Structures are given as C-alpha cells and as structure tokens.
Amino acid sequence: MDLRSKIILIYGPTASGKSEFAIKLAKKISGEIINADSMQVYKDLKILTSRPLKKDYKNIRHHLYGFQNPNKIFSTGNWLKLANKKIKEIKSRKKVPILVGGTGLYFKALTEGLVDIPLIPLTLRNKIRKIQKKEGQKKFFKKLQKIDPLSASLINPTDTQRSIRAYEVMMFTKKSILEWYKGTKSIYKNKDFHKIIINYPRQMLIKRIQIRTRLMLEMGVIQEVKRFFKLNIAKNKSISKAIGVNEIKEFLKKMENKELLVDKISIKTRQYAKRQMTWARGHMKTWKKINPKQLNNFLKNI
Incomplete structure (x- = not known):
C-alpha cells in the first residue's frame, strides 16, 4: 500500500x-x-x-x-x-x-x-445571545433540540458558541446548519x-481514559488549570469549555478527593468519546x- x-x-x-x-x-x-x-x-x-x-x-x-x-x-x-x-x-x-x-x-x-451560510443580521444574533444569557445554557440547549434536533445531537450540551451558531442559522434560514x-x-x-x-472497543477505551486522566494529574493538570483561571478567559470561549475545567474548578472549591475528580473527568471524557x-x-x-x-x-x- x-x-x-x-x-x-x-x-x-x-x-x-x-x-x-x-x-x-x-x-x-x-x-x-x-x-x-x-x-x-x-x-x-x-x-x-x-x-x-x-x-x-x-x-x-x-x-x-x-x-x-x-x-x-x-x-x-x-x-x-x-x-x-x-x-x-x-x-x-x-x-x-x-x-x-x-x-x-x-x-x-x-x-x-x-x-456558505448567508450572513446572519447582527440584530438577530444579539437577540439570540440575550436569550441564551437570560435562560442559561441548559434551557437554551433544550430550545435548540426542539427547533434543530439534527444539529443538537452532535453538539456538546455545554458548548455555548456552537449552540448559539446552530440556533441562529436555523432561525434565520429555516434550515439546519448540517443541511447547509x-x-x-x-x-x-x-x-x-x-x-x-x-x-x-468501548471497554478498552474506558480504561485508557481512566489511565490518561490519572496521568494528567501526575503531570500537573490542576496547577495548569489554576494558571488558566488567572488569565480571566471569558466563560463563553471554546477553550473554557474544555473537559476538566469545570470539574477542577469544583474540586478546588470543595477540596474533594482526587479519585472523585478522576471519576468526574473520566465520565465527561467517555461521554465525549461516545x-x-x-x-x-x-x-x-x-x-x-x-x-x-x-x-x-x-x-x-x-
């Protein structure tokens, strides 16, 4: 070959x-x-x-x-x-x-x-962003699921940026972004x-995810995320949605057991792999x- x-x-x-x-x-x-x-x-x-x-x-x-x-x-x-x-x-x-x-x-x-999606008017884009901000991502994503289940099935429910984009395209063009x-x-x-x-194979992958998550902790991922928080990156930016950011933030607030942190990050990672x-x-x-x-x-x- x-x-x-x-x-x-x-x-x-x-x-x-x-x-x-x-x-x-x-x-x-x-x-x-x-x-x-x-x-x-x-x-x-x-x-x-x-x-x-x-x-x-x-x-x-x-x-x-x-x-x-x-x-x-x-x-x-x-x-x-x-x-x-x-x-x-x-x-x-x-x-x-x-x-x-x-x-x-x-x-x-x-x-x-x-x-080549048509340009979405700024007034509509701002209106949709206000709706998302007022209702919160969880309720907003449910709205997206109702109007565009096709796109919603392939978007991380916590991904604000992609959720808003799919929503605004559907509202303006009456067609799913995936259809475009x-x-x-x-x-x-x-x-x-x-x-x-x-x-x-799924079971093998689950084990690999668990091992990799533990290795991240050994490599200093908690300290890395601490440094990241000091940059004050907006919560709606894509990098702020990286798996583990919110889990480590919660860990630092509550000072939970590290094994619990490994489990939480591993579960989110498994869901993403799926x-x-x-x-x-x-x-x-x-x-x-x-x-x-x-x-x-x-x-x-x-």
Missing part, C-alpha cells in the same frame, strides 16, 4: 492513541502532522487537552498546535484555511500531510468543503485522501476502520 501520494486523515475518539499512531506512520512514509483537534489549537491547557508534547515528536514536524490566542474566536473556516496552506507547504517539500484529531467538523470541512453543509464542495477529490478511523463515534457513524461511513490490534499490521504493510 503506497500512501505517499495521499493526504492521510486519522480520526478517532479521545484517548485512542491517534497521535502516537500518526507519529509512527509519519516516520515510515516521511510525513508531517497537522492538528485537527479544535482544543489543541489553543496556547493554553496543553495537559488538559492532551496536546502532544514536543519531547514526543520523534523529530516529526507538527503543525497548528498551541498557537491560537484563547480570547479570539477560531472557527472551522479559520482552521480550514490554515490546514490547506500547510498541506500545500508539506507537499512542496515532497512530504506526506497527515491530519490527526477528533474534531469531526474539521474533517468534514476538509473533505466536503466549507458551507450538504451543499458544499472540497478543493480536493476523494481519491486524494486515505481516511482512517481508530475504532477502539459523541465522537456517533459523528463517525453518521458522517464517516466510507472511512477505513482499524482496531488497536490491526494498527501494527497496517504499519507493516505500507
């Missing part, structure tokens, strides 16, 4: 070992890695978001990790422009672009193109990609699924 002429896409649930696999693959086919995880683009919370550490890069170039100011909005469109530029640069060096992450919308934008995505085109052809999903695989089943039906036992054989047969 010759992958050197392809753009490699590696998707999988959190804690499935995507980064480690991507590095091994990059070493075999002379590749460079591009981040496709919406939380790992930010400068802060590298432990909490499981951003690959530079000491683990294994001399493989990594792109679009830890560069974005958390106070600024960073959209899927912003990521797509940067990713396309990096793909072009990597190919110009006769290297293989390997995109790895767990953000389904990033991969959808890359393979299918970015949606169907009418787009990518600058690439399907044959340009080799698409891989790391398909971890949503990631729900996305894969709905949007990545043609991707090649590889289970953990097949990963080494895949690398051997390249």
